[in-house]
Amino acid sequence: MRVVLVGAGNVGTHLAYHLCSSQVKLVQIWSRTEVSARTLGERVEVPFTTTLDDLSADADLYIVAVPDHALPEIMSLLSLQRDRFIVHTSAGSSMDILRIASDRYGVFYPLQTFSRTHPVRFSNVPLCLEANTAGDLALLKDFARHFSRRIYIMDTEKRKTVHLAAVFANNFPNYLYQVSEDILHGEKLPFDLVKPLIRETAMKVQRQSPRQVQTGPASREDHAIISQHIERLGRDTAYARLYSFLTQCILDSLANKNKPHDHA
């Protein structure tokens, strides 16, 4: 299988690293910027280009790993034969956005957080796949197995829900880690203090539902400690408002515990 990678950002970079140690042949890398194309191309020893018209015409799969907002433009500029199989890697964009460029299209969305400096092991990464024909879905599944055993077939709507859930599982908790670090540093205490706690909290929910392992002042309805904490943050500071808001969410969720399926 011969693959062309369109995009050399965080996702593209990690895909390229992984492909180079797999049995799939990465034949070309494109990036809008010369330096990104060159850096990644030289790193993985794959030819690179910054010109979409120079894309290899006969690859089996074109993976477009660019930011959502850049997808429509890139698609309109691609000049491949319409029988070339193109997928994007985006959670937030629909599959149909690719229709302008090909008759064979799909989505290969790896559900993980990618930072350029942090290595990714794909073996455990859930891959959310979609394609416009059963044949290409099968082809995409075969390709995906080179990355991970955790393969999920889902349509665009489901994938968008997964992306939304991922914001709550990743981006928001990470922001709260940042608040925790700020609070500690404000008192000249090291962030190291809470790192084992962060790890343990994440590990617990690998086996148990978060609802079952919720601890802390809000889940104990310990209003004395809650008031102390808000005082400590300084009433009417942004962090005190954040603390109050999240505490109220937990208190509400306790109150709703026995109600049938109520998200509101």
Place this chain on the structure above:
Amino acid sequence: MRVVLVGAGNVGTHLAYHLCSSQVKLVQIWSRTEVSARTLGERVEVPFTTTLDDLSADADLYIVAVPDHALPEIMSLLSLQRDRFIVHTSAGSSMDILRIASDRYGVFYPLQTFSRTHPVRFSNVPLCLEANTAGDLALLKDFARHFSRRIYIMDTEKRKTVHLAAVFANNFPNYLYQVSEDILHGEKLPFDLVKPLIRETAMKVQRQSPRQVQTGPASREDHAIISQHIERLGRDTAYARLYSFLTQCILDSLANKNKPHDHA
């Protein structure tokens, strides 16, 4: 060293488990309720009681691991000699609350989340210690080394700040995991999908500052995706309000990035 454990809740239970595999001798366990005292006592093969007046009089250390709200009453009921060394395990209570029961007192606060069903390895757990004399602080440090190498000496005020930071590092993220689970289950998708993401997010901040690894629509200021997500949650639902609130916090934090130390 001979230790008496007062309390058989989550913290007490894990302390007892650990002590039984250490060189410290746990000589007695007290719990208010017969069933808790018996369950833990039989499990670790240590004598137990539900009567505070029956506490062994000559232990080297009395660890009081009871909920904050129960501490004052238990202290007033203890009838030990005033030269017995008593510590509590609470983040939220001051050390001085123990003064009523003894002239030698301190705090042994293990900074971890304890669930009865989930084993705890103490070797990496930060222990926050405090004592009212240098001699007893040294004794407490010796005791703590049986648990962990990560020993922090800090006064009550610092410990309360650590506890507050822990709420942001543990309780609030865990609640957000719960929201993520709800969103997925609402669309009949498995929570398994985001588990690797949760783990990776927690592992990243073990080495890098959360600020450096923040990703997602808010940190990209991707207002199109943010609006889509809020629509998907249903405008004016509790989860949409939560999403908006946290997104605004992240946007504000980007705007404040270059300001000097501003928590507000």
